[in-house]
Amino acid sequence: MNRTLTPLFRAVRRRLRVAWALTTAQMIAPAVALIALGLVLVGRWFDAPWAERAAVIVVLAALLGITAYAAFCKVPDTVVARAADRGLQTRDAFATSLELADHDDEFAARVHSRAKELADVSEPRAAVRFRVLRKPVAFAAIVAPVAIVLAFIANPQDAARQQRARDRAAVE
8 A cells, every 4th residue: 555645544444434333323223212112111011120221231232332343343445545535536546546556657656646645635524424314313313312211200110019029028
């Protein structure tokens, strides 16, 4: 790889990981929110004291899984170069420079020179933009607060469990 492109590639690779994590989190947010709401409702309708903790674990596991994968996944230089080319509209300057890294002719030198010039003036922020997926985020923004509120208000099953505990203590 051309060493002059390394700082740009590093920053674009980081932004690609963050963009992937954000997009994935937005896409699975409705499902995670529905599962959490379902578990909270199970805890309210049935004697399942574990249900609310399970809802929290589901949300944390989803966030931790996405974060861990984004942090440790390998993003090849070719993917980074193509993403930078697409975002910066450089007409494949970085990908071509990467492909011609082993060549020593005049054409390759001109391609590397152009890629270096573009890398010097390019912002990684412009190469990879973060998007908001409105529908899944809106759905999760409605369902998640319902699950949170239901988890924090008094649960009728708690009173039933306390009554059964008092009854057992009285029997003993």
